[in-house]
Amino acid sequence: MDLGSINPVLLVASIMVSATPILLAAIGEMVVEKAGVLNLGVEGMMITGAVVGFAVAVTSGNPYFGFLAAAAASAVLSLSFGVLTQFLLSNQVATGLGLTLVGLGLSSLIGKPYEGMKAPPISKVHIPGLSDMPVFGKMLFSHDVMIYVSLLLVVAVWAFLKYTRAGLILRAVGESHDSAHALGYKVVTVRLMAIFFGGACAGLGGAYLSLVRVPQWTEGMTAGAGWIALAIVVFASWRAGRVLIGAYLFGGVTVLQLNLQAAGANVPVALLSASPYLITIIVLVFISARGAHGAPGSLGRSFHASH
Template identity: 70%
Template structure:
């Protein structure tokens, strides 16, 4: 065992890259759930985003267009969910699960010709002298634009939800859709937009996996990232800041346990592999231990179908 082989700078830098897909997907799902919709199809939207992003980037040779393609793919899949649950009033849990299975299958089919290809590289942003600051430079200023966009999105989602009228209406719809309807707000329209936003974020997260993190296309490459994003939203008590914390914690421990495995730590590999899931959930549960505060944060209409008949 040789722990000195683990370089903290590389570790922290890798942590940020590993966390970004989950962060993006979780932020999208946070907005969806704040609008009162439970979309369990995050995994499916992520993987479709991964292949759409990869395919578009390969065909156009432009990774930025690739990311847009990934977001579009995720949003398109989410709109199927939106149509089924908002207009046909299908059960959200069952539809979400079906969406995941559908996304996994569809992405495998689209991705048949794309295995083993290299994607065009997404360059890191050049911060000039900032990147030369010892420690801080390589950790924080050597990433691509998507990482910074995802961090900006955390602030933007927080600001929009708590400080803008649109955010207030979205929270109102998620809190009590009957009351929101009685006040004249368009419940279904708000939810459609939220679901599409969530799909686009999940797709973007998936595209980040296939275009930057791996960067290749393999079937089923999301490997549960969508599910952990869902868990992070709930255990993070629907707060963007905690979702960021949860995602980085999960990404960090994932990277750390890989490093520990490589260093030959005498802990069974199975325990190391499960550690990111266990620790992330434990930490977030402890943070959110005050049940009454959390209950106040949980959107009260979460997962309930709305129909303007009554």
């Protein structure tokens, strides 16, 4: 095995690219769960964002239009989940799984004409002074704009939940929807807004896969990324900073196993490919065994004003 062939600068840069789609989806899902809603349809929203974003970007020739369309499409899809669970009081777990199935089927249908096409390139951001640094410039400051958007989004969500009145109301709804309702807060409205935001973030994550990371459309290209995003929210104990760490750890394991394969590691390829998912499961089992959790009190529970 030739470890010398692994370039640490390219490795870190690749980790940032690999982690971004999962980070975008996970930070959106964290906000949804903070509002007391469990949406298991992240995978379906991501794949919908991937195909819509790719189709719009290829048609228009502008990848940024693709990102906007992806966010809008997945947000609208998430509202179907919102209407079913918040107004019709359907089971959140079953409805979320249904949303994933709908997203996978819809993406397969929409994506057929776009198979084999290349996405329009997205330009890298040049930050004067920082991008020209000898090592760290290429490693951290020569990426596309969506990587920096994802990092800013984490900071914005953290600040929103911690320091704003709206963030306090959202957390109150998630902790005890009956108490929040008694205080006069519109529980269903707050939850629908959170679901819409989570859908938009999942759409951006999916579009990042098809427009930057791959960059082409292939059926089923999310390959479980939505489920990993859900797991990372639990791993992070519903905290924005830990979501960032979790996404980058998963991105790091994913990129490292690819580099080890390229370096000729004496480990079965199937085991290396499965390692990011195995490590995620082990971490979740460890967290559960330790009893460390911070789940919102009303997570997954339906709310009805007459209760």
